Amino acid sequence: xxxxxxxxxxxxxxxxxxxxxxxxxxxxxxxxxxxxxxxxxxxxxxxxxxxxxxxxxxxxxxxxxxxxxxxxxxxxxxxxxxxxxxxxxxxxxxxxxxxxxxxxxxxxxxxxxxxxxxxxxxxxxxxxxxxxxxxxxxxxxxxxxxxxxxxxxxxxxxxxxxxxxxxxxxxxxxxxxxxxxxxxxxxxxxxxxxxxxxxxxxxxxxxxxxxxxxxxxxxxxxxxxxxxxxxxxxxxxxxxxxxxxxxxxxxxxxxxxxxxxxxxxxxxxxxxxxxxxxxxxxxxxxxxxxxxxxxxxxxxxxxxxxxxxxxxxxxxxxxxxxxxxxxxxxxxxxxxxxxxxxxxxxxxxxxxxxxxxxxx
Amino acid sequence: xxxxxxxxxxxxxxxxxxxxxxxxxxxxxxxxxxxxxxxxxxxxxxxxxxxxxxxxxxxxxxxxxxxxxxxxxxxxxxxxxxxxxxxxxxxxxxxxxxxxxxxxxxxxxxxxxxxxxxxxxxxxxxxxxxxxxxxxxxxxxxxxxxxxxxxxxxxxxxxxxxxxxxxxxxxxxxxxxxxxxxxxxxxxxxxxxxxxxxxxxxxxxxxxxxxxxxxxxxxxxxxxxxxxxxxxxxxxxxxxxxxxxxxxxxxxxxxxxxxxxxxxxxxxxxxxxxxxxxxxxxxxxxxxxxxxxxxxxxxxxxxxxxxxxxxxxxxxxxxxxxxxxxxxxxxxxxxxxxxxxxxxxxxxxxxxxxxxxxxx
Numbered sequence: 001x002x003x004x005x006x007x008x009x010x011x012x013x014x015x016x017x018x019x020x021x022x023x024x025x026x027x028x029x030x031x032x033x034x035x036x037x038x039x040x041x042x043x044x045x046x047x048x049x050x051x052x053x054x055x056x057x058x059x060x061x062x063x064x065x066x067x068x069x070x071x072x073x074x075x076x077x078x079x080x081x082x083x084x085x086x087x088x089x090x091x092x093x094x095x096x097x098x099x100x101x102x103x104x105x106x107x108x109x110x111x112x113x114x115x116x117x118x119x120x121x122x123x124x125x126x127x128x129x130x131x132x133x134x135x136x137x138x139x140x141x142x143x144x145x146x147x148x149x150x151x152x153x154x155x156x157x158x159x160x161x162x163x164x165x166x167x168x169x170x171x172x173x174x175x176x177x178x179x180x181x182x183x184x185x186x187x188x189x190x191x192x193x194x195x196x197x198x199x200x201x202x203x204x205x206x207x208x209x210x211x212x213x214x215x216x217x218x219x220x221x222x223x224x225x226x227x228x229x230x231x232x233x234x235x236x237x238x239x240x241x242x243x244x245x246x247x248x249x250x251x252x253x254x255x256x257x258x259x260x261x262x263x264x265x266x267x268x269x270x271x272x273x274x275x276x277x278x279x280x281x282x283x284x285x286x287x288x289x290x291x292x293x294x295x296x297x298x299x300x301x302x303x304x305x306x307x308x309x310x311x312x313x314x315x316x317x318x319x320x321x322x323x324x325x326x327x328x329x330x331x332x333x334x335x336x337x338x339x340x341x342x343x344x345x346x347x348x349x350x351x352x353x354x355x356x357x358x359x360x
Numbered sequence: 361x362x363x364x365x366x367x368x369x370x371x372x373x374x375x376x377x378x379x380x381x382x383x384x385x386x387x388x389x390x391x392x393x394x395x396x397x398x399x400x401x402x403x404x405x406x407x408x409x410x411x412x413x414x415x416x417x418x419x420x421x422x423x424x425x426x427x428x429x430x431x432x433x434x435x436x437x438x439x440x441x442x443x444x445x446x447x448x449x450x451x452x453x454x455x456x457x458x459x460x461x462x463x464x465x466x467x468x469x470x471x472x473x474x475x476x477x478x479x480x481x482x483x484x485x486x487x488x489x490x491x492x493x494x495x496x497x498x499x500x501x502x503x504x505x506x507x508x509x510x511x512x513x514x515x516x517x518x519x520x521x522x523x524x525x526x527x528x529x530x531x532x533x534x535x536x537x538x539x540x541x542x543x544x545x546x547x548x549x550x551x552x553x554x555x556x557x558x559x560x561x562x563x564x565x566x567x568x569x570x571x572x573x574x575x576x577x578x579x580x581x582x583x584x585x586x587x588x589x590x591x592x593x594x595x596x597x598x599x600x601x602x603x604x605x606x607x608x609x610x611x612x613x614x615x616x617x618x619x620x621x622x623x624x625x626x627x628x629x630x631x632x633x634x635x636x637x638x639x640x641x642x643x644x645x646x647x648x649x650x651x652x653x654x655x656x657x658x659x660x661x662x663x664x665x666x667x668x669x670x671x672x673x674x675x676x677x678x679x680x681x682x683x684x685x686x687x688x689x690x691x692x693x694x695x696x697x698x699x700x701x702x703x704x705x706x707x708x709x710x711x712x713x714x715x716x717x718x719x720x
Binding site: 005007008009022023026029030031032034035048049050051283286287295300301303304308309321324325328329331332334335336337338339341350355 | 365367368369382383386389390391392394395408409410411643646647655660661663664668669681684685688689691692694695696697698699701710715
């Protein structure tokens with residue numbers, strides 16, 4: 001384990017092979033690094049732009065060891081990589097962000113407790129291990145609430161709304177009786193997120209926050225600067241800094257917030273990785289979140305998170321991608337596609353960054 | 361052959377596998393295209409980021425045919441690809457820029473004659489097929505002059521200075537008696553270049569011109585805007601437009617100029633491809649020359665060549681690359697490295713774009 005910056009031609013191992021892994025691999029290549037992907041999928045978006053690929057399960061200890069032996073440092077593109085896999089790799093080479101950050105972020109209950117511990121406000125919540133827990137939890141959080149599995153949820157998967165008419169037993173069994181939490185459903189004025197990076201030397205670089213809209217629980221639009229008041233932006237930055245400091249975090253993190261009608265922020269969740277709501281940085285910031293993450297992972301100094309343009313990011317989900325030709329003709333539109341063949345409903349196929357003159 | 365824009369997931373064949381091919385492949389991947397590299401080298405910078413690779417000689421007709429059968433369109437990263445290879449591929453799929461443009465640009469004599477035909481000024485020149493031709497040529501161009509092979513020269517290779525003391529026979533034999541031209545040596549105030557793109561629909565997009573410095577005949581720095589007077593910039597743009605129009609060109613072209621002390625421009629040479637002096641566009645323009653070239657090649661509309669920052673590009677040649685750690689710490693410096701292992705003298709290992717606030 002070294003804390004010296006890794007030289008070019010070092011090999012970065014990336015756990016996960018979706019579009020985030022793909023864009024990380026591209027950024028790493030541009031900086032002169034080699035990349036090796038590890039994932040269970042036979043073919044995946046990141047394969048095209050990586051030097052090497054290991055196709056194996058996340059619990060295949062031999063494959064993990066062989067992988068760790070061919071790389072100089074590891075990172076991951078999503079938080080549902082098993083913590084044990086990361087801990088095993090970390091016996092051989094540094095993993096950034098580390099397994100502790102991963103453990104906090106991949107379990108909604110740990111995440112909420114961590115926020116409480118460092119004094120960061122979240123929605124009210126209660127742990128739910130059984131249908132009868134759910135009945136008790138409703139008394140703590142009030143209704144309506146959202147019942148979410150503690151692990152493996154994303155894009156609205158693994159969650160369900162709880163109202164006064166809900167049958168608790170039925171709801172809990174719909175989540176396959178997985179350990180869950182009930183969260184108070186927040187009425188918010190807007191959703192926002194911030195992409196923050198922390199380097200090996202403790203330096204922090206936070207991009208301007210994005211205002212986000214979701215469609216069917218999937219991020220649809222991010223606007224920067226959006227309509228976020230200055231005070232709210234700086235509160236978001238302060239909270240995000242507190243989080244990465246407390247975790248002694250290295251890498252890029254996405255922090256999602258709800259802004260309440262009174263203007264104050266609640267943390268919704270954190271993602272210990274590059275984040276969809278940071279894709280705008282590719283075309284409107286001097287340095288993208290992908291380069292920034294690679295810089296942190298290899299121990300290079302962070303780049304300034306300067307934004308040079310206003311930007312609206314739109315995810316292209318499922319059939320949206322068939323508008324590529326219209327978007328390709330749009331002035332100021334930058335199309336990013338992930339090389340996926342099958343435009344299934346709800347699948348993220350690409351995104352477009354529409355940039356315009358910087359106003360604020 | 362189609363003139364409709366190619367959809368994402370189409371395969372772009374790229375002849376050549378150096379850093380230009382690498383950066384083209386990365387840009388293509390980001391836009392959702394697949395890439396297949398064709399080159400004679402066993403391992404090369406572009407391999408890391410391409411979907412597939414064909415390793416074969418440029419005169420291997422069977423390999424060229426197999427390559428042409430797996431791609432939807434072809435382009436090339438350098439002008440020394442044999443014209444015959446391009447013509448063969450063009451029997452199966454479009455090649456952009458086409459073989460006619462390649463033929464003009466890969467032969468210094470054809471290039472000079474083409475410029476004369478369209479009324480674009482160049483240095484005085486004369487064809488040299490023998491040592492005695494050289495003696496006659498000296499009378500036409502004056503001295504000192506530069507004797508250059510018609511084909512395959514780059515970065516100062518295949519050229520030699522002719523003075524009044526030169527032994528013509530010796531000089532010509534030093535160029536292995538290759539068909540050559542003698543060019544008047546221009547005393548110039550500055551060297552500049554322009555990166556211009558022309559799309560399938562005839563639209564033209566020219567980036568701001570760069571002021572260039574060379575070291576040992578290899579491009580060292582490009583500054584944009586540099587100290588180029590407005591009138592000279594617009595003359596450069598006009599000439600470049602005339603060139604791409606006359607060639608019915610599709611793709612990005614680099615046009616290099618000498619600015620004479622009287623302010624007027626002579627075309628030095630053209631490169632029918634992305635160009636080293638356009639690397640600045642990666643970090644200081646909304647759209648890079650690599651994306652712009654891919655857009656032209658796949659028949660998409662061109663993007664606006666808007667520049668958002670001032671920029672100084674520096675090539676990292678040979679040992680220069682060992683300063684990566686210093687450059688990585690510099691605010692505003694964007695490092696691009698090509699994944700080459702061996703930092704030989706004179707070898708282009710990477711480049712850095714130093715950006716700053718736009719002033720003009």
